[in-house]
Amino acid sequence: MKSLHKYGWIAWTSARSNMAYLGEVVARTLFLVLILYIFLQLWRVTYSETQAQQLGGFTLPQMLWYLCVTESLAISAPRIAQDVDQDVRTGALTVQLVRPISYPMYRLWSSMGERGVRFGFNFAVSAVLALFFVGTIPMSIGGCLLFLLVLPIAFILDFLVMFLIGLGAFWLEDTSGLVLIYSRLLWLLGGLMIPLELFPESWQGILHNLPFALVIYAPARLFVHPSISDTLALLMRQGVALLMLTLCVQWVYGLAIQRIHSNGG
Amino acid sequence: MVAIYIDHLYKSFTFSRGWGKHRKQTNVVAVDRISLNIPCGQAIAFIGPNGAGKSTTIKMLTGILHPTAGKAMVLGYVPWKDRQSLARRIGVVFGQRSQLWYHLPPRDTLELLARIYDLEPKVFRQRRDSLVERFGLNEFWSTPVRKLSLGQRMRAEVAASLLHEPQILFLDEPTIGLDVLAQQKLRNLICEWNQQEGTTVFLTSHDTGDIERVAQRVVVINHGQIMLDAPVSELRSRYLNEKILSVKFHTPIYEFPTLQGVRQLEVMDFGLKLEINTRLIPIEQVISQILQIGSVADVAIEDPPLDAVIAHIYNQPASEGLSL
Numbered sequence: 026m027k028s029l030h031k032y033g034w035i036a037w038t039s040a041r042s043n044m045a046y047l048g049e050v051v052a053r054t055l056f057l058v059l060i061l062y063i064f065l066q067l068w069r070v071t072y073s074e075t076q077a078q079q080l081g082g083f084t085l086p087q088m089l090w091y092l093c094v095t096e097s098l099a100i101s102a103p104r105i106a107q108d109v110d111q112d113v114r115t116g117a118l119t120v121q122l123v124r125p126i127s128y129p130m131y132r133l134w135s136s137m138g139e140r141g142v143r144f145g146f147n148f149a150v151s152a153v154l155a156l157f158f159v160g161t162i163p164m165s166i167g168g169c170l171l172f173l174l175v176l177p178i179a180f181i182l183d184f185l186v187m188f189l190i191g192l193g194a195f196w197l198e199d200t201s202g203l204v205l206i207y208s209r210l211l212w213l214l215g216g217l218m219i220p221l222e223l224f225p226e227s228w229q230g231i232l233h234n235l236p237f238a239l240v241i242y243a244p245a246r247l248f249v250h251p252s253i254s255d256t257l258a259l260l261m262r263q264g265v266a267l268l269m270l271t272l273c274v275q276w277v278y279g280l281a282i283q284r285i286h287s288n289g290g
Numbered sequence: 291m292v293a294i295y296i297d298h299l300y301k302s303f304t305f306s307r308g309w310g311k312h313r314k315q316t317n318v319v320a321v322d323r324i325s326l327n328i329p330c331g332q333a334i335a336f337i338g339p340n341g342a343g344k345s346t347t348i349k350m351l352t353g354i355l356h357p358t359a360g361k362a363m364v365l366g367y368v369p370w371k372d373r374q375s376l377a378r379r380i381g382v383v384f385g386q387r388s389q390l391w392y393h394l395p396p397r398d399t400l401e402l403l404a405r406i407y408d409l410e411p412k413v414f415r416q417r418r419d420s421l422v423e424r425f426g427l428n429e430f431w432s433t434p435v436r437k438l439s440l441g442q443r444m445r446a447e448v449a450a451s452l453l454h455e456p457q458i459l460f461l462d463e464p465t466i467g468l469d470v471l472a473q474q475k476l477r478n479l480i481c482e483w484n485q486q487e488g489t490t491v492f493l494t495s496h497d498t499g500d501i502e503r504v505a506q507r508v509v510v511i512n513h514g515q516i517m518l519d520a521p522v523s524e525l526r527s528r529y530l531n532e533k534i535l536s537v538k539f540h541t542p543i544y545e546f547p548t549l550q551g552v553r554q555l556e557v558m559d560f561g562l563k564l565e566i567n568t569r570l571i572p573i574e575q576v577i578s579q580i581l582q583i584g585s586v587a588d589v590a591i592e593d594p595p596l597d598a599v600i601a602h603i604y605n606q607p608a609s610e611g612l613s614l
Contacts, residue, residue, distance in 0.1 A: 034405040038391060038398060045393035045434070120387050122354045123460075125377040126406055285355060 031126065032134040039138030050143065053100050054150045061154055064092050064218070081222030086159035087249045088220075093151035094245035095217045098179065101143035103136045105184055106204045109191025118285070129188060129278055136184050137177070144176075168251025175244050175256065178263045183211075183240045185270035192274075195281040216242030236266045292363075293458055293490040294328040294351060299360035301346050320346040322514035323360065328507075330457070333484045333491035335505035335522065339604045343514040344494045348460055351492070352382060365457055378407060381456035383447050385463035390435045396446040397431050400453055407454035414453075421449040425479060441472025448479065458490040459483070465500055477503040498596040510603050518603055525599055531569040534592040535576060537562045540585040547583075552576055560587075565594075 043050075072085050083091060109132060112118040121128045190207060193200045211217070215237035221229055232238055243259050301321040307314050321343045328334055338344050349355040351364055353373030362369060367376040383389075390399045400421075404414040422428055425445045430438055438446065444464060451459065461480065465473045481504050484491045493504055501508055501522060508525055510518040518525075534555070542559040551570025556563035566576055573591065580586060 031405045031408070034402055038394065038402045041398065042391050042393045115387075117387050119349065119352075119354055120382075120384060120389050122373070123352045123377055123380070123382040124406055125374045125408075283356070285349070 032130055035126075035131060035134040036138035036141070039135040040142045041138075043139045043142045050146055053143070054147060057096055057100050057147055057151055058154055060096055061089070061092060061151055064096075065089055065158055068092075081220050083220060083222075083249065084162075086155075086162050089155050089159045090162050091220060091245050091249045092218075093148065093155050094248045095215075095241050097144055097147035097151055098241050098245065099212060099217050101140050101147050102183060102187075102208075103139040103143070105132065105136050105187035106191040106193075106200055106207075108132070109188055110194040110200045113191070113194035113281075129274060132188060133181065133184055137180060140180050144180075162249065165251065168248070171251050171253065171256045172244060172248045175247060175259055175263060178260070178267060179240045179244045182236055182263065182266055182270060185267075185274050186236065189270070189274055189277055192277050192281045195284045211237050211240060214238070215240055216245070220246065234262070236270070239263050239266055291330045292327055293330045293332070293365060294326065294492070295361075295363040296324060296326040296347075296351075297361040298323040298325055299347070299350060299357050299362050301343075301350060301355065301357050319514050321350070321357070321511075324511065324514070324516050326509060326516065326519070328490060328492070330490055331484070331488040332507060333481070333493065333505045335493045335495065335501040335508045336511065337494060337496070337501065337508060337600065338511040338517075342512045344511055345462075347511065348462060348492070348494065352380065352460060353377070378454065379456055380458045380460060381451035381454070382460040383444075383451045383462065383464050385444070385461075385466040388435070388443070388447060389450060390443065390446055392436050393434055395430075395432045395434055396427060396438075396450065399435075399446075399450055403450055403453050409454060417453055417455065421452060424482075425449040439472075441468050441475065444468060444472070444476055445479070448476065452483065452489075455487075456489065458492060461491065461493045461495075463495050463497075464493070465495065465497055473497070473499060474503075480504050498600060502596060510600070512604055512606070517606055525596065531567055532594050533566045533568060533573060534594055535562075535564045535566055535573070535580075536588075536590045536592070537564075537580055537586060538588040540587050543584045545583070547579060549576065549579065 068085060068088050072080065072088075078084060080088070112121070118128065121131055186207060187204070190200055190203045193203055197203075214232055214235055216232075221232050221238060221242050224232060232242075239259070239262055243262075247255060247259060299321055300319075300323050302317050302319045305316045305318065307316070324343075324347065336344055336347065346355060350357050351362060351369055353369035353371075353376055356370045364376055365379050367379075369376050389403075390396055391402070400418055404411075404418075409417070422431060425448065427446060427449060430442050430446075435443060435446070448459075448461075448464065459480075464480070465476055468476065477500060480491060480493075483489055484504070491504060493500060495501060505522050508518070508520060508522050509516060538561045540560075543562065546554060546557065546562060546564075549571060551567040553565040553567075554562070555565050562580070564576065566573055577589070580589075
């Protein structure tokens, strides 16, 4: 209980610290508004050209709301890998290691606080935009609660992959290439711009089971098409990914921590 | 009671280069079988040139690094085995790395640290108020860290590291980059804390002012080995056999005789500055020579600056240990 209180406070402090980056938050949000507006126009043309009421099971309003969630998720991603990379390279990691806390947990909760603020702000603005252009879609409190259940797990999965990449700094000269590859894979294969239903059928089986979909596509789809059975299936897949990635982080972190050299000072 | 016990502590790093058949391994010894005992309440300066093994030693003593061989106990804990338990009883300040949240006031970092160290709210409030008063944090208590001067930030850093009442305070170059006044203020605060609260202070610094003002004992490490372990008060007077003699005359002087063990540092019309090696020539003999060449208005005998003493020690080869 004390641990939860401790790490909860780290998330809270991180959230408040991120309020200070108001300029960056506003810039990201303006970018989000622009992106959403462009996608709205593209999908409008697509729907009108195909004369379809639904594409992949999404109506136009549902598609825009889906994009609101996916874009907010992608844009709210904290610079976890870069921060861990810097901690390793500059030796700032030592400041965290001389405290009675776990470094991975410190980074996790700190990123949760940061992402919570950013996602909340981004989603609020994109929701206003969606309401203005396409109105509401059928939603319920239960559906929102299901979404809120899977959302933090999506954040944690994303964190674990980014943290693993950051730990690469113990072995690699530069991890920015890996960050770039991961973020592009997440965007392309995670359903950022197009729901997975619109990919070729032969791809769908694979894409649904990749961790990228569990971070972006699945929570966004659940927001638009809430269902208890889908939520349970998603939680199951997220749980398996969470377990595997946690074990992987634990193993790599164990190896990495033995590689700490004396980086001066 | 012993705060820190080190027995033949040894750490080497192995670096690999190349691939396949061309792969080569290099072994670098960072700390070479050092032994040291630090009693509770003592303030010790642990100094050495860059790459001497200071950081590696501190990292082993705080549990961050595992030694290759040897033993160490800090407050009864084996640091690398009980890192988290030990962390509750030690405080660490890195002069070049901040533990304060950059966009938040120091107040918020202390609030967070209270949770990290599981302090009871009442205890936290008492300690916080005491630190705010003693470290003069009131003037910038609610100002974001990014807006603080370096001196203010370092005061807040040290105060933050003392919140959980650590028994040992590790200070790694705490005054680096500070102006003279800020340095003095911080040194006085650390010194007061050591003397009044009995906190053991383990200080590393390249600034001799820190060593003279804060530490009672100095340990010099170089090439991974302890070169010198001595009280700070005796370092200058006993280690170097050199004295600086400054003389002022009533009338101009024209020449000072060449003497073995005497080096003329400065010669002016009405003054003279000499470096005397007291092993080669007694200081009285030099003074009597001076009295013969002119009417003396003033004489001052000084020890050489601590910087010179330390530089001299750093220049010793690895095998030559020094003792007082």
